[in-house]
Amino acid sequence: MDRSLFRITPSGASGLIFAALAFTVLPAIAGSYWMSVLTSAACFTMAASGVAFMYARLGMVSLTQVGLMGIGGWVALRLNYLFDFPFEVNLILAALATMVFGWILALPALRMRGLYLALVTLMAAGGLEILFSTFQFPNGGVGFWGVKIGSTDPFRGPMLAQTPEAFLRYVIGMTTLGFLLIEAHRRTAPGRAWALIRKSEAAAMAAGVNVTLYKTWAFGIAGLLAGASGALLAASLGLLDDGTFRSPESILLFALAVVGGSRYWLGPVIAAFLYRILPALLNTWGVNADLAYVIFGIGLLHALITAPNGIAGQIFEAAQALTTKPRGQK
Amino acid sequence: MIAPHKVEIDQVLVRFGGVVALNAISAAFTAPIGGIIGPNGAGKTTLMNVISGFVTSKGGRVVVDGQDILTHPPHKRAHMGLRRSFQKEQIADDLTVFENVLVQLDHRLGSPAAKRAEAERMLEVVGLSDRADIPGALLSGFERRLTDVARCMVGNPKLIMFDEPAGGLSVEETHALGDLILGIHALTGAQTLVIDHDVELISRVCTETLVLDFGRRIAFGPTAQVLADPKVKAAYLGTEDIA
Ligand SMILES: Nc1ncnc2c1ncn2[C@@H]1O[C@H](COP(=O)(O)OP(=O)(O)OP(=O)(O)O)[C@@H](O)[C@H]1O
Numbered sequence: 001m002d003r004s005l006f007r008i009t010p011s012g013a014s015g016l017i018f019a020a021l022a023f024t025v026l027p028a029i030a031g032s033y034w035m036s037v038l039t040s041a042a043c044f045t046m047a048a049s050g051v052a053f054m055y056a057r058l059g060m061v062s063l064t065q066v067g068l069m070g071i072g073g074w075v076a077l078r079l080n081y082l083f084d085f086p087f088e089v090n091l092i093l094a095a096l097a098t099m100v101f102g103w104i105l106a107l108p109a110l111r112m113r114g115l116y117l118a119l120v121t122l123m124a125a126g127g128l129e130i131l132f133s134t135f136q137f138p139n140g141g142v143g144f145w146g147v148k149i150g151s152t153d154p155f156r157g158p159m160l161a162q163t164p165e166a167f168l169r170y171v172i173g174m175t176t177l178g179f180l181l182i183e184a185h186r187r188t189a190p191g192r193a194w195a196l197i198r199k200s201e202a203a204a205m206a207a208g209v210n211v212t213l214y215k216t217w218a219f220g221i222a223g224l225l226a227g228a229s230g231a232l233l234a235a236s237l238g239l240l241d242d243g244t245f246r247s248p249e250s251i252l253l254f255a256l257a258v259v260g261g262s263r264y265w266l267g268p269v270i271a272a273f274l275y276r277i278l279p280a281l282l283n284t285w286g287v288n289a290d291l292a293y294v295i296f297g298i299g300l301l302h303a304l305i306t307a308p309n310g311i312a313g314q315i316f317e318a319a320q321a322l323t324t325k326p327r328g329q330k
Numbered sequence: 331m332i333a334p335h336k337v338e339i340d341q342v343l344v345r346f347g348g349v350v351a352l353n354a355i356s357a358a359f360t361a362p363i364g365g366i367i368g369p370n371g372a373g374k375t376t377l378m379n380v381i382s383g384f385v386t387s388k389g390g391r392v393v394v395d396g397q398d399i400l401t402h403p404p405h406k407r408a409h410m411g412l413r414r415s416f417q418k419e420q421i422a423d424d425l426t427v428f429e430n431v432l433v434q435l436d437h438r439l440g441s442p443a444a445k446r447a448e449a450e451r452m453l454e455v456v457g458l459s460d461r462a463d464i465p466g467a468l469l470s471g472f473e474r475r476l477t478d479v480a481r482c483m484v485g486n487p488k489l490i491m492f493d494e495p496a497g498g499l500s501v502e503e504t505h506a507l508g509d510l511i512l513g514i515h516a517l518t519g520a521q522t523l524v525i526d527h528d529v530e531l532i533s534r535v536c537t538e539t540l541v542l543d544f545g546r547r548i549a550f551g552p553t554a555q556v557l558a559d560p561k562v563k564a565a566y567l568g569t570e571d572i573a
């Protein structure tokens with residue numbers, strides 16, 4: 001057995017403690033408005049972890065992530081109205097379907113690098129945006145697209161989580177599993193392959209790494225996480241709106257993952273905070289929510305100029321400096 | 331003693347636009363350690379790139395241990411036992427020294443424990459055991475080279491190629507590297523090809539040497555004999571590397 005697989009690092013421990021606190025405290029104190037905001041934020045944390053991981057481990061810019069969430073959401077809704085599967089089955093199938101879509105996206109993307117890769121993924125997001133706005137999301141209607149006018153049929157949420165509080169816990173649990181999935185990869189053969197690919201593709205190939213396979217795999221994981229988060233979002237809202245999955249949202253989520261710090265677990269959490277919670281806060285304070293975009297802009301400049309590892313990087317570096325200082329002074 | 335392998339390079343031809351980087355090069359390396367030398371831009375790295383699969387030869391063959399390898403993609407060639415280092419060593423900064431070696435074994439069948447043991451053993455051979463858990467980012471230039479050498483030696487290699495391994499190393503470090511290279515065949519059974527500008531290193535470790543100049547083979551044979559060849563001396567005239 002890989003003995004380094006289960007090693008607990010300080011960063012990992014802080015992440016698990018954060019997840020445990022979020023799991024116990026947030027559902028207990030939030031009112032119904034904040035419950036839905038936090039649930040949505042937890043969903044987007046999972047999606048953001050997918051783009052953050054692709055950027056941090058492989059330097060690949062993916063601007064399709066929110067569009068991929070739409071696919072996961074669409075598949076989950078479609079299955080919900082077609083069959084009597086429990087939610088978990090729909091969730092897994094939606095995640096797997098989106099993973100396959102991630103692989104398809106990888107086909108053209110594998111030939112591209114840098115800006116060109118970003119453009120290809122953005123075009124995919126644009127294509128999805130058009131599909132979603134044309135066909136909308138299933139809501140219990142007949143036919144393949146399953147859309148009807150008027151009221152929406154009920155969506156079956158997870159058996160384990162029938163109340164909003166329980167569902168928030170459920171999403172936090174799933175998001176934590178998503179983080180663990182990424183971390184398990186990072187600590188085993190795929191992580192080593194990715195690290196070498198990022199250093200140099202030629203060096204990776206010379207070390208026997210199948211570069212195409214591992215890059216495709218990375219796209220698949222990002223897709224899997226997007227699909228699962230889309231299905232969870234569908235379950236939390238009971239329906240989906242095409243406006244949620246427009247291509248600028250994908251760009252924004254990626255940019256915020258960089259601002260948050262793509263190399264750390266905290267990065268996607270900060271990204272989702274900025275993306276979902278900050279606008280809600282501004283709203284409750286009676287401030288125009290567009291101010292959020294100004295803050296995003298400042299955050300991006302901050303990341304580009306002074307914080308290459310994002311806000312999370314600054315926090316962890318500060319924490320490290322604080323904890324190692326006493327030892328250094330001895 | 332393990333029987334030496336044979337690397338047969340046959341009519342390898344590479345053009346980059348108007349430049350003929352390799353002009354129908356042939357050479358059969360049969361000694362455990364061979365050298366490839368030549369002035370800057372002679373085509374040495376290009377030849378190594380053809381063997382490892384990053385550059386395609388127009389026709390010709392490269393036969394390693396009885397197998398024509400040119401049809402396989404680079405990572406498959408690595409699986410078949412080809413190893414190489416690059417002019418600039420390629421150590422992943424965010425992997426530990428140990429992981430940088432282990433990555434070479436990941437695609438092989440076998441138990442994780444056996445792979446770890448082998449990586450550990452090779453780190454011991456190059457003298458990096460006590461640095462195994464240090465991230466690549468913190469290594470010195472020489473330690474990065476040694477990590478590269480350890481990576482090349484794991485996983486039952488057949489042919490190991492080093493592209494200017496002594497670049498940027500001190501005289502003592504180069505000597506230590508030479509000792510390591512001399513030990514590779516006994517330790518792993520692999521044949522080694524070394525590109526370097528350091529003629530002292532080449533004449534110390536390489537039994538036979540190929541000399542390239544402007545993409546042409548100007549000499550091939552026992553190293554001492556090749557280095558004494560007037561054509562080889564003429565090719566180097568005016569280049570400071572051989573001073
Ligand atoms: N990818 C490439 N595209 C175009 N030309 C190339 C390419 N790679 C090498 N060349 C050219 O081919 C020739 C041989 O280059 P190569 O790198 O093989 O030389 P070298 O013998 O390794 O030189 P050095 O000692 O400087 O490393 C040079 O003229 C170089 O400019």
Ligand SMILES: [Mg+2]
Pocket residue numbers: 374375376417493
């Ligand atoms: Mg070269």
